[in-house]
Amino acid sequence: MKNIKGDFLFVCVLLIWILVLSVPSSRTAFLAVTGAHPYFGGFLKFSILATMGDLLGARIIKGKWIIPKGFIFKAMLWGFIGMAITLLFTIFTEGSAAAQASGKLPFAGSKIAKAFFGSAAMNLTFGPMLYIYHKFGDLFIDFKYERKGQKVKIADYVDSIDWHTMVSFSWLITCPLIWIPCHTLVFLLPEEYRVLASAALSILLGTIVAFSKKRSTKADSPTTTS
Secondary structure (H helix, E strand, C coil): CHHHHHHHHHHHHHHHHHHHHHCHHHHHHHHHHHHHCHHHHHHHHHHHHHHHHHHHHHHHHHCCCCCCCCHHHHHHHHHHHHHHHHHHHHHHHHHHHHHHHCCCCCCCCCHHHHHHHHHHHHHHHHHHHHHHHHHHHHHHHHHHHHCCCCCCCHHHHHHCCCHHHHHHHHHHHHHHHHHHHHHHHHHCCCHHHHHHHHHHHHHHHHHHHHHHHHHHHHHHCCCCCC
Protein backbone atom coordinates (compact mmCIF):
# COMPACT_ATOMS: atom_id res chain seq x y z
CA MET A 1 0.00 0.00 0.00
CA LYS A 2 2.84 2.40 0.84
CA ASN A 3 4.44 1.73 -2.53
CA ILE A 4 1.17 2.46 -4.31
CA LYS A 5 0.83 5.75 -2.43
CA GLY A 6 4.44 6.60 -3.23
CA ASP A 7 3.98 5.79 -6.91
CA PHE A 8 0.85 7.95 -6.98
CA LEU A 9 2.61 10.87 -5.28
CA PHE A 10 5.59 10.63 -7.64
CA VAL A 11 3.34 10.68 -10.70
CA CYS A 12 1.35 13.59 -9.27
CA VAL A 13 4.47 15.72 -8.72
CA LEU A 14 5.64 14.90 -12.24
CA LEU A 15 2.25 15.83 -13.67
CA ILE A 16 2.31 19.14 -11.80
CA TRP A 17 5.58 20.02 -13.56
CA ILE A 18 4.07 19.04 -16.90
CA LEU A 19 0.94 21.10 -16.25
CA VAL A 20 2.95 24.15 -15.17
CA LEU A 21 4.85 24.03 -18.46
CA SER A 22 1.80 23.14 -20.56
CA VAL A 23 -0.56 25.89 -19.44
CA PRO A 24 0.49 29.13 -21.20
CA SER A 25 -0.14 31.45 -18.24
CA SER A 26 1.74 29.34 -15.69
CA ARG A 27 4.54 28.62 -18.18
CA THR A 28 5.00 32.33 -18.87
CA ALA A 29 5.06 33.16 -15.15
CA PHE A 30 7.48 30.31 -14.38
CA LEU A 31 9.89 31.26 -17.17
CA ALA A 32 9.70 34.92 -16.19
CA VAL A 33 10.69 34.20 -12.59
CA THR A 34 13.44 31.70 -13.42
CA GLY A 35 14.70 33.91 -16.24
CA ALA A 36 14.96 36.93 -13.95
CA HIS A 37 16.63 34.82 -11.24
CA PRO A 38 18.58 32.11 -13.12
CA TYR A 39 20.48 30.76 -10.11
CA PHE A 40 17.29 30.46 -8.09
CA GLY A 41 15.71 28.72 -11.07
CA GLY A 42 18.61 26.28 -11.37
CA PHE A 43 18.44 25.53 -7.66
CA LEU A 44 14.68 24.96 -7.74
CA LYS A 45 14.65 22.76 -10.83
CA PHE A 46 17.48 20.48 -9.76
CA SER A 47 16.55 20.27 -6.09
CA ILE A 48 13.15 18.89 -7.09
CA LEU A 49 13.70 16.94 -10.32
CA ALA A 50 17.14 15.48 -9.59
CA THR A 51 15.93 14.43 -6.15
CA MET A 52 12.99 12.73 -7.82
CA GLY A 53 15.51 10.85 -9.96
CA ASP A 54 17.36 9.66 -6.85
CA LEU A 55 14.12 8.52 -5.20
CA LEU A 56 13.00 6.71 -8.35
CA GLY A 57 16.36 4.96 -8.60
CA ALA A 58 16.08 3.76 -5.00
CA ARG A 59 12.51 2.63 -5.68
CA ILE A 60 13.71 0.48 -8.57
CA ILE A 61 16.66 -1.00 -6.66
CA LYS A 62 14.96 -1.63 -3.32
CA GLY A 63 11.45 -2.27 -4.61
CA LYS A 64 10.02 0.37 -2.28
CA TRP A 65 10.11 4.10 -1.68
CA ILE A 66 12.81 5.17 0.77
CA ILE A 67 13.28 8.68 2.13
CA PRO A 68 16.99 8.82 3.03
CA LYS A 69 18.39 10.50 6.12
CA GLY A 70 19.32 14.06 5.35
CA PHE A 71 16.75 14.16 2.56
CA ILE A 72 16.41 17.95 2.64
CA PHE A 73 20.19 18.46 2.63
CA LYS A 74 20.56 16.07 -0.30
CA ALA A 75 17.93 18.02 -2.20
CA MET A 76 19.83 21.22 -1.41
CA LEU A 77 23.03 19.60 -2.69
CA TRP A 78 21.32 18.98 -6.02
CA GLY A 79 20.10 22.57 -5.93
CA PHE A 80 23.64 23.93 -5.61
CA ILE A 81 24.76 21.66 -8.44
CA GLY A 82 21.89 23.10 -10.48
CA MET A 83 23.20 26.61 -9.82
CA ALA A 84 26.64 25.56 -11.08
CA ILE A 85 25.14 23.97 -14.18
CA THR A 86 23.19 27.18 -14.88
CA LEU A 87 26.52 29.01 -15.20
CA LEU A 88 28.39 26.22 -16.97
CA PHE A 89 25.78 25.85 -19.71
CA THR A 90 26.56 29.41 -20.79
CA ILE A 91 30.33 28.94 -20.45
CA PHE A 92 30.47 25.79 -22.57
CA THR A 93 27.98 26.76 -25.28
CA GLU A 94 29.26 30.31 -25.76
CA GLY A 95 32.85 29.12 -25.37
CA SER A 96 32.29 26.63 -28.17
CA ALA A 97 30.81 29.37 -30.36
CA ALA A 98 33.85 31.55 -29.70
CA ALA A 99 36.18 28.66 -30.57
CA GLN A 100 34.26 28.12 -33.82
CA ALA A 101 34.41 31.81 -34.68
CA SER A 102 38.18 31.90 -34.12
CA GLY A 103 38.79 28.77 -36.18
CA LYS A 104 39.72 26.53 -33.24
CA LEU A 105 36.63 24.42 -33.94
CA PRO A 106 34.99 23.81 -37.35
CA PHE A 107 31.52 24.58 -38.71
CA ALA A 108 31.31 28.19 -37.50
CA GLY A 109 27.71 29.41 -37.47
CA SER A 110 26.19 25.94 -37.24
CA LYS A 111 23.80 25.69 -34.27
CA ILE A 112 23.98 21.89 -34.28
CA ALA A 113 27.78 21.91 -34.24
CA LYS A 114 27.80 24.54 -31.48
CA ALA A 115 25.42 22.41 -29.38
CA PHE A 116 27.46 19.25 -29.99
CA PHE A 117 30.82 20.86 -29.21
CA GLY A 118 29.44 22.51 -26.07
CA SER A 119 27.92 19.24 -24.89
CA ALA A 120 31.06 17.22 -25.68
CA ALA A 121 33.38 19.72 -23.96
CA MET A 122 31.18 19.85 -20.86
CA ASN A 123 30.64 16.10 -20.51
CA LEU A 124 34.25 15.14 -21.18
CA THR A 125 35.67 17.66 -18.69
CA PHE A 126 33.15 18.82 -16.09
CA GLY A 127 30.91 15.74 -16.45
CA PRO A 128 33.18 13.25 -14.64
CA MET A 129 33.87 15.80 -11.89
CA LEU A 130 30.15 16.38 -11.41
CA TYR A 131 29.79 12.75 -10.35
CA ILE A 132 32.61 13.25 -7.83
CA TYR A 133 31.19 16.48 -6.43
CA HIS A 134 27.78 14.92 -5.97
CA LYS A 135 29.10 11.67 -4.52
CA PHE A 136 31.37 13.43 -2.01
CA GLY A 137 28.53 15.77 -1.02
CA ASP A 138 26.19 12.82 -0.64
CA LEU A 139 28.71 10.95 1.51
CA PHE A 140 29.30 14.04 3.64
CA ILE A 141 25.60 14.12 4.50
CA ASP A 142 25.50 10.35 5.13
CA PHE A 143 28.54 10.49 7.42
CA LYS A 144 26.98 13.32 9.45
CA TYR A 145 24.11 10.99 10.34
CA GLU A 146 25.96 7.68 10.49
CA ARG A 147 29.16 8.77 12.24
CA LYS A 148 28.00 11.39 14.69
CA GLY A 149 30.94 12.83 16.59
CA GLN A 150 33.47 10.73 14.70
CA LYS A 151 36.28 12.25 12.72
CA VAL A 152 35.92 11.58 9.01
CA LYS A 153 39.02 11.68 6.80
CA ILE A 154 39.34 12.19 3.07
CA ALA A 155 40.32 8.52 2.83
CA ASP A 156 36.90 7.58 4.21
CA TYR A 157 35.24 9.36 1.30
CA VAL A 158 37.57 7.85 -1.28
CA ASP A 159 37.24 4.33 0.12
CA SER A 160 33.43 4.56 0.21
CA ILE A 161 33.10 5.14 -3.54
CA ASP A 162 32.60 2.24 -5.93
CA TRP A 163 35.28 3.43 -8.33
CA HIS A 164 34.76 0.53 -10.72
CA THR A 165 31.14 1.56 -11.34
CA MET A 166 32.09 5.25 -11.29
CA VAL A 167 34.68 4.85 -14.04
CA SER A 168 33.29 1.98 -16.12
CA PHE A 169 29.65 3.11 -16.07
CA SER A 170 29.33 6.75 -15.03
CA TRP A 171 32.38 8.08 -16.88
CA LEU A 172 32.94 5.75 -19.82
CA ILE A 173 29.32 4.99 -20.67
CA THR A 174 26.93 7.69 -19.47
CA CYS A 175 29.12 10.73 -20.17
CA PRO A 176 29.93 10.01 -23.86
CA LEU A 177 27.05 7.76 -24.87
CA ILE A 178 24.12 9.27 -22.98
CA TRP A 179 24.89 12.79 -21.80
CA ILE A 180 26.69 14.09 -24.90
CA PRO A 181 23.76 13.33 -27.26
CA CYS A 182 21.17 14.33 -24.62
CA HIS A 183 22.82 17.66 -23.85
CA THR A 184 23.35 18.31 -27.57
CA LEU A 185 19.56 18.26 -27.85
CA VAL A 186 19.24 20.36 -24.68
CA PHE A 187 21.58 23.03 -26.09
CA LEU A 188 19.41 23.27 -29.20
CA LEU A 189 16.48 24.35 -27.02
CA PRO A 190 15.81 28.02 -26.19
CA GLU A 191 18.09 29.08 -23.33
CA GLU A 192 15.25 29.42 -20.81
CA TYR A 193 14.40 25.71 -21.16
CA ARG A 194 17.91 24.24 -20.99
CA VAL A 195 18.43 23.92 -17.23
CA LEU A 196 14.89 22.60 -16.78
CA ALA A 197 15.43 19.98 -19.50
CA SER A 198 18.75 18.96 -17.98
CA ALA A 199 17.15 18.63 -14.54
CA ALA A 200 14.37 16.51 -16.03
CA LEU A 201 17.00 14.23 -17.58
CA SER A 202 18.25 13.48 -14.07
CA ILE A 203 15.09 11.40 -13.59
CA LEU A 204 16.26 9.33 -16.55
CA LEU A 205 19.70 9.06 -14.97
CA GLY A 206 18.21 7.75 -11.73
CA THR A 207 16.45 5.03 -13.72
CA ILE A 208 19.56 4.12 -15.72
CA VAL A 209 21.75 3.90 -12.63
CA ALA A 210 19.15 1.78 -10.83
CA PHE A 211 18.89 -0.76 -13.65
CA SER A 212 22.68 -0.87 -13.88
CA LYS A 213 22.97 -1.62 -10.17
CA LYS A 214 20.29 -4.29 -10.35
CA ARG A 215 22.06 -5.96 -13.28
CA SER A 216 25.39 -5.75 -11.46
CA THR A 217 23.88 -7.29 -8.33
CA LYS A 218 22.46 -10.20 -10.32
CA ALA A 219 25.77 -10.74 -12.07
CA ASP A 220 27.63 -10.83 -8.76
CA SER A 221 25.15 -13.23 -7.13
CA PRO A 222 26.50 -16.78 -6.78
CA THR A 223 24.75 -19.38 -8.90
CA THR A 224 23.98 -22.85 -7.67
CA THR A 225 24.13 -26.03 -9.65
CA SER A 226 22.33 -29.24 -8.93
